[in-house]
Each structure stands twice: as structure tokens, then as C-alpha cells.
Amino acid sequence: MEKHTVHVNGIDMVYEECGKENEKTIILIHGFCGSSHYWHNVCPLLSEHYRIIMPQLRGHGETSVPDNVYTMEVMADDINGLAEALGIEKTVVFGHSLGGYVTLAFADRYPDKLSGFGLIHSTALPDTEEVKRKRYQDIHFIGKEGIEPYVHELIPKLFKDSKREEMPDEVEKVKQAGLNMSPKGAIHTLEGMMMRPDRSAMLHDAPYPVLLVAGADDEVVAPDDTFSVNEQETPKSTYEYPHIQENTFEGVAHMSLVEAPEQLARVIANYLRTLSEKEPVRVL
Structure with missing residues (x-):
């Protein structure tokens, strides 16, 4: 994989690239306290x-x-700047966890630049008051204790216990990505996540198929929150939203990118194939 740096939106953004340059471009966005390494087994x-x-x-x-708050909109602007720098006019974006929040902000701000998107262990719902209180506690904890103890507490929540035992080297790589993050970056990201709005309407109103992937054992983002299109004031089944593709991975927690990369890659590949087919009939 090739690593590059571009200056966009006032920052130096590092990105990795693989695949064929003359083929259709997809963008894979990692989660909180992660890096592009999260996608190395999928790419x-x-x-x-x-x-x-x-x-x-x-x-x-x-x-x-x-040194500012990293709102989802600002990070979406970063992704747009990267796409422009690389000459990408239209793309499909898949976001894991935090990356899903950024993906939705990108879809909201730059709809003409997307032909589809997927949320991987993420949600279109905003933080609940309980989650916001936890983020405030995390901000205080990181500010006082640093990033290392926070990451050590976070890792067990990301993986199913049996997976942590089966793939210690992969778990260690995820841990190192978190440990390499600066406390300031973690705090500003937590601040930004608390500010995000409810974007559930973007799921059922999308003009193209939408991919949703959840882990049955996810302790960070529950499957019901990933499939939030069914949590509106007037609940509707996915049969009324045939463009939404829901996938629940059994035996997987929050990290299918690492826990089940082959399964995730198959689901993404199948989804991408649907984008080249005729758009399904939508019942509104």
C-alpha cells in the first residue's frame, strides 16, 4: 500500500491507497482512535x-x-478536500463508527459527489444524553490521565472476547493506533461527536442504495442504532425502504474490519455491484 500526504482544509492529511488507479474509486474512513490501518485486511x-x-x-x-473542535462537518470538508486534490469527482464512501458520522456529514454537504455510502458499525442517530455524559467523562479522563489508560479500557469493548484471543497480533495493532493518537486529537474528536445532529432521514431519503453493517455483539454501537431507519416516529420495515441493505454479522463486535474482513469485503463488493444495477423501486 502506498502512503501519501496532501495539504487540504488547513491540515496535512495522510492517506493510504491501493488498487487500480483507473478503476472506480471508493473511500474507506476509519473509526475513533484508529487509522487507515483499520482497513488493511479489507483493502x-x-x-x-x-x-x-x-x-x-x-x-x-x-x-x-x-487545536479546535473536530466537528463531523469539518472532517467531511477534509474528505472533500482530499477528493478534490486527487481529482475524484464522484465516489462511494464507507465509514466505520466515527467514520460513519463523517460519511453522513459528507453525504449531507456534498450530495452530488456521492453515488452511494455505507455505515459500518455506526449510526445516523445523535448522542443520547447518557452518551454525552460519558464523552464528557472521557474528555476529563484523557485530559488528566492521558491517552494510554483510555485506550487500554477501550480495546476490550471493540472486540468479542473470543476474537481477542484468536487474533492477538491484530488486536495489538488496533491498540497501537490508539496509543499513537495525541490526547488533544482525542479530546477534540469527542467534542465533535457530541455535536452531531440526527441524520436518520438521510438513510430513508437516500437516492441510491445504502449499506448498513452491524455486529451482533457490538457493545459500542448496537445493531438497533445502526438500523435507525426503523426508529422513526412512524416505524417502517426495510421492505418499505428496499434501497437499504441491512447486514448483521454474527459472532462479531465492533471491528468486523479486523474480526471478519473477508465477510465485510464480500458484503461491500455485493453492495457496490448493486450500484451499477437499476435503482430499486422505492415505496414511500
């Missing part, structure tokens, strides 16, 4: 037919750590 499985761009969000990995 080779898709690289034969796609050009794959894996950015490192502001405050994460080797990308700049500016």
Missing part, C-alpha cells in the same frame, strides 16, 4: 476492481492535530 480483497483511498482523519494517525 486487498477489493483492490482488483477498485481504486481504494484510506484517509487518516484529523487528529488521527499521522495527520495534523489542529
